[in-house]
Amino acid sequence: MRREIPLAITFVVGMTILMSYFFAGTIPGTAWNLKNLAGDITGWGVLVSAFAVLLASVNLVRIHGAAISRKRKGWYNSGILIATMVAFALVGILRKHNPANTGINDLFQNMFNNVLSPLGAAMFALLAFYIASASYRAFRARSLEASILLAAAVLVMLGRAPIGELMWGQFPVISKWLLDIPNMAGQRAIMIGAAIGGFATSMRILLGLERGHLGGE
Amino acid sequence: MNISGNLWIWFMGLGMLAIFSFIYKENPLYRLFEHIYVGAGAGYAIGINWGNIYDRGWVPLVEKGQYSVIIPIFLGLMLFTRFFKSVAWVSRWSMSFLVGIGTGTAIYGVVNSQLVAQVRATMINVIAKDTAGAILLPKTLNNIFLVVSVLSILLYFFFSVEQKGPVKTGATLGRWVMMVTFGVSFGNVVMGRISLLLGSLEDILGKWLGIL
Amino acid sequence: MNIFNKLQNIDRRVIYAILLVVLVIPLLRPIGIPLSVNETTKTIYNIIEDLDPATDVVLLSFDYSPGGSPDVHPQAVVIAEHLMRRGIKWVGVSFWDAGPMYAEQIMKYYEAQGAMYGVDFVNLGYMAGGETAIKNFGDNPRGAFSNDFRGNSIDSLPVMAGINNITDFAYTIDFVSGNPGFQEWVRQVQGPHGIKYGVGIVTVSVPQVMPFLQAGQVQGLLQGLRGAAEYEMLLGSPGAGAAKMDAQSMGHMVIILFILVGNVAFFMDKKKDKK
Numbered sequence: 001m002r003r004e005i006p007l008a009i010t011f012v013v014g015m016t017i018l019m020s021y022f023f024a025g026t027i028p029g030t031a032w033n034l035k036n037l038a039g040d041i042t043g044w045g046v047l048v049s050a051f052a053v054l055l056a057s058v059n060l061v062r063i064h065g066a067a068i069s070r071k072r073k074g075w076y077n078s079g080i081l082i083a084t085m086v087a088f089a090l091v092g093i094l095r096k097h098n099p100a101n102t103g104i105n106d107l108f109q110n111m112f113n114n115v116l117s118p119l120g121a122a123m124f125a126l127l128a129f130y131i132a133s134a135s136y137r138a139f140r141a142r143s144l145e146a147s148i149l150l151a152a153a154v155l156v157m158l159g160r161a162p163i164g165e166l167m168w169g170q171f172p173v174i175s176k177w178l179l180d181i182p183n184m185a186g187q188r189a190i191m192i193g194a195a196i197g198g199f200a201t202s203m204r205i206l207l208g209l210e211r212g213h214l215g216g217e
Numbered sequence: 218m219n220i221s222g223n224l225w226i227w228f229m230g231l232g233m234l235a236i237f238s239f240i241y242k243e244n245p246l247y248r249l250f251e252h253i254y255v256g257a258g259a260g261y262a263i264g265i266n267w268g269n270i271y272d273r274g275w276v277p278l279v280e281k282g283q284y285s286v287i288i289p290i291f292l293g294l295m296l297f298t299r300f301f302k303s304v305a306w307v308s309r310w311s312m313s314f315l316v317g318i319g320t321g322t323a324i325y326g327v328v329n330s331q332l333v334a335q336v337r338a339t340m341i342n343v344i345a346k347d348t349a350g351a352i353l354l355p356k357t358l359n360n361i362f363l364v365v366s367v368l369s370i371l372l373y374f375f376f377s378v379e380q381k382g383p384v385k386t387g388a389t390l391g392r393w394v395m396m397v398t399f400g401v402s403f404g405n406v407v408m409g410r411i412s413l414l415l416g417s418l419e420d421i422l423g424k425w426l427g428i429l
Numbered sequence: 430m431n432i433f434n435k436l437q438n439i440d441r442r443v444i445y446a447i448l449l450v451v452l453v454i455p456l457l458r459p460i461g462i463p464l465s466v467n468e469t470t471k472t473i474y475n476i477i478e479d480l481d482p483a484t485d486v487v488l489l490s491f492d493y494s495p496g497g498s499p500d501v502h503p504q505a506v507v508i509a510e511h512l513m514r515r516g517i518k519w520v521g522v523s524f525w526d527a528g529p530m531y532a533e534q535i536m537k538y539y540e541a542q543g544a545m546y547g548v549d550f551v552n553l554g555y556m557a558g559g560e561t562a563i564k565n566f567g568d569n570p571r572g573a574f575s576n577d578f579r580g581n582s583i584d585s586l587p588v589m590a591g592i593n594n595i596t597d598f599a600y601t602i603d604f605v606s607g608n609p610g611f612q613e614w615v616r617q618v619q620g621p622h623g624i625k626y627g628v629g630i631v632t633v634s635v636p637q638v639m640p641f642l643q644a645g646q647v648q649g650l651l652q653g654l655r656g657a658a659e660y661e662m663l664l665g666s667p668g669a670g671a672a673k674m675d676a677q678s679m680g681h682m683v684i685i686l687f688i689l690v691g692n693v694a695f696f697m698d699k700k701k702d703k704k
Contacts, residue, residue, distance in 0.1 A: 002306045002309070003309075005310065006309040006310055006312070006313035007313070009310060009313040009314055009317060010313045010314075010316050010317040010320070011317070012317070013313075013314055013317030013318055013321065014316075014317040014318070014320045014321040014324075015321065016321065017317070017318055017321025017322055018320075018321040018324055018325060021325045021621070035568075038321075038568075039565065039568055039569055039572070040285070041318060042318060042322075042558075042561050042562075042564050042565040042568075043273065043289075043565055043573075044286075044288060044289035044292070044314075045289075045314070045315060045318040045558050045561040045562075045565070046269065046273060046556055046557055046558040046561060046562050046565055047269065047270065047273045047274050047286070047289040047290065047293060047557075048289050048292045048293045048296070048311060048314060048315055048558075049315065049557040049558035049559070049561065049562070050266045050269035050270045050273070050274075050293070050557040050558075051270065051292075051293025051294065051296050051297075051311075052293070052296055052311075052315070052557075053262050053266045053526075053557055054262075054263060054266060055296055055297065055299075056259065056262070057259040057260070057262060057263050058297065058300070059300075060255070060256075060259050062300065074248065077248055077249060077252040078252070080249065080252050080253060080256065081252040081253070081255055081256035082256065083256070084252075084253050084256030084257050084260060085256040085257070085259045085260035085263070086260060087260060088256070088257050088259075088260025088261045088263070088264055089259075089260040089261075089263035089264050089267075090260075090264075091264065092260070092261060092263065092264010092265055092267065093263075093264055093267050095264070096264070096267055096268045096271060096580070099579045099580030099581075100580075108264075108530075109530065109533060109534070109537070110225050111257070112261065112527075112530045113225075113229075113530075113534065114225035114226060114228055114229040115228065115229070115232070115253065115254075115257050116254070116257045116258060116261055116495055116527070117495040117498060117527070117530075118229045118232065118233050118417070118420055118495070119232050119233065119236060119250060119253065119254040119257065119495070120254060120258070120494065120495025120496050120498075121233075121413065121416055121417050121420070121495050121496060121498055121499050122232070122233040122236035122237060122417050123236060123251075123254065123496065124413050124495075124496035124497070125237075125410075125413045125414040125416070125417040125499070126236065126237070126239060126240060127410045127413065128410040128411050128413060128414035128448065128680075129240045129414075129444075129445045129448060131406065131407055131410045131684070132444050132445065132447075132448045132683070132684060132687060133441045133444050133445070135407070135684050135687040135688045135691065136439075136444050136687040136688070136690065136691040137437070137441070137691060139688055139691065139692075140691070140692060140695050141692055145392065145393070145396045146396075148393055148396040148397060148400065149396045149397075149399050149400040149403065150400065150688060150692075151400065152396070152397045152399075152400025152401050152403075152404065153400040153401070153403040153404040153407070153688075154404070154685055154688065155404075156400070156401050156404030156405065157404045157407060157408065157681040157684065157685055158681070158685065160404070160405075160408055160652075160655060160681070161408075161677060161678040161680075161681040161682070162462040162463065162464045162465075162674050162675070162677075162678050163462055163678035163679070163681070163682060164678070164681070165463075165465060166462055166463070172465065176467075177359075178397060178400075178401050179401055179635070179636065179639060180639065180643070181359050181362055181363055181366075182362075182366060182394050182397040182398060182401075183397065183398045183401040183402075183636045183639060184363070184639040184640055184643055185362075185363050185366035185367045185370065185394055185398075186366070186370060186394050186395050186397065186398025186399075187398060187636055187637055187639055187640050188335050188338075188339065188367055188640040188643075189366070189367045189370035189371050189374075189391070190370070190395075190398075191331050191335055191640060192331070192332060192335055192336065192367075192371065193371065193374050194331075195327045195328065195331040195332040195335070196332065198323060198327045198331075199324060199327055199328055199332070202319075202320040202323045202324045202327070203320075203324065205316060205320045206317075206320045206321075206324070213312055213313070213316045214309050214312070214313070240442070240445050241442060261526065261527075262526055265526045265529070265555050266526065266555075266557055268554060268555070268578075269555070269556065269557045272574075272575055272576055276575065315561075318561050319560070319561070322560055322561060322564050322616075322617060323560070323616075325616075325621075326560070326613075326615075326616025326617055326620065327616065329616070329620050329621070330612075330615045330616045330619070330620035330646065331612070331615075331616065334620065334644050334646060335640055335644060337644070338640070338643055338644035338645070398636070401636050402633075402636050405632050405633055405634075405635050405636055405653075406632075406633050407681070407684050408632045408653065408655075408677070408680075408681065409500060409631055409632035409633035409653060410633075411452070411676075411677055411680035411681070411684075412499055412500045412631075412632055412653055412654040412673070412677065413496070413497075413499045413500060414448075414452060414680075415452060415456070415499065415654070415673045415676050415677065415680070416498070416499020416500070416654075416673075417499065418452060418453060418456060418676075419456065419499075419669070419672075419673065422453070422456060422457070428457060429456060429457070429672075
């Protein structure tokens, strides 16, 4: 039953949602409206997803709490992590329950604008350096296909930068053509293939043939 | 130079510099701000998601008497049983519920918007004409190239037929078109990463140091 | 070890330093390279220009994270500016948890200039659940939120008067940096309900939008930071986006140079080894 009930839940919930796209009215012999039922289920899904987001935070506390209690190397960083987490969580929850309190609102906005947002942006900005290094050291035109890839990349970069347009007026035209025609064809074909694969996988999950989401025993 | 006197801005500037110091060498300052960032992200997620739990769970149940909401609340709480080995199997019910919603929405959405709509958009009249009925050669050539490219890439991924003769020619064309696709993607990735770096540099040089 | 071999094995920190210098100099000393405007940017501009301030309400979805904000937030800022100039009311919603705070940043700026929250704009807040949430909101936008991000009842907000279905929004613009994003919006809202839907997206994901643009599922596209800069030019107010375009140009040129030098060094070194 540990596997059968979850599979049944997946099937019933999935079929209800799927059928609601095709049958708008009331189910004959019942007072149930599939669309309303699907709306309720997706609303419940939003609430369950909110709990799921908290899972990651709980896991972080477990891991870093263990690092602190066992005084592992760098345990003080784990302490700062948990302290920061508690600070943000507390202020966020206080903001929710005191929406008129400008002090708490401003504090939360400042914490977001000057801690979370810029540090997150800086983390992703590091990728620019790695792509520069990769462009120099790794991207080699070793074959015809690699040469086509690099040529397309260079033409797009020249076409999209204002300086490329200054160098030769046709660079933006070529870049636009590459984006609108071959790229679009490639993205569409890959999307069609992925859509067929996604449909097949979703059907397998719905019918209980795919059980990876259940995990091991 | 007009350096900001705001402590928050100073924290922002020093934090961003600490993150960027990683490109020189991994160091304790980078690790400190990395942990601050992870903690901030997790805490922010709790703070914001609490709103969803309160508005969609607590208020309907306690203030509006909508007892059906007990079901998703229980399903949500059941997710946390995965941390206890003896009852971890209980969390499968919640996962199955979410997966069921996901597959139900995905099947319709993917087939309607990504399969049917995209195939329909490929079934174009390849001969492009202007309002006077004259053939527009560049647009016509583009349309032919578009349809042939989509078909050749689909042929490349068609493994049920041995790829030789005309099938191999078509698949080879498909591979070349895909290389252009990946090249365009790479060009956009480079541009995107530089944009991200520029945003951070603007914060450091403008907001903090007041040089811009 | 010949010079080409040395070139190939150059310390990566030299590459990082060159990139930094090339980007910082144009930020400090802008060159003023002219910028042309893409058709996809003009589409969004024209749609907003054709809206009726007396009756039309626009939906802005803030679906980006701090990691994507340097690329996408300037787009949201400039679109909000256009809407405010035209006196068009707008509603903000988010399916990424950072979204509401970016919406608040923009709203607080206009409130400081005299705009009225609830009358000119409203921030519905964040809805967890990704594609499930987008479907739930698309099927019943009024029922999806009981309160907005600031704790006000939805029914008390003048902007939300008359908004009962997703089709009551004259135009929806989605600012996206990943999943859930435009594909989920097309699958669950644009497809089933046939809304007018535009996208502002990170540069990295621009190629993926093209099939939807050609199929008519997406009407209007802002392509990364450049899209924001182009829109600023259309509004006649160069801002954060336009200021970075010179540095963006230099960045592209230096990456192209790295690719060329790296390949020349590789092939010349290979040639020397063969000899």
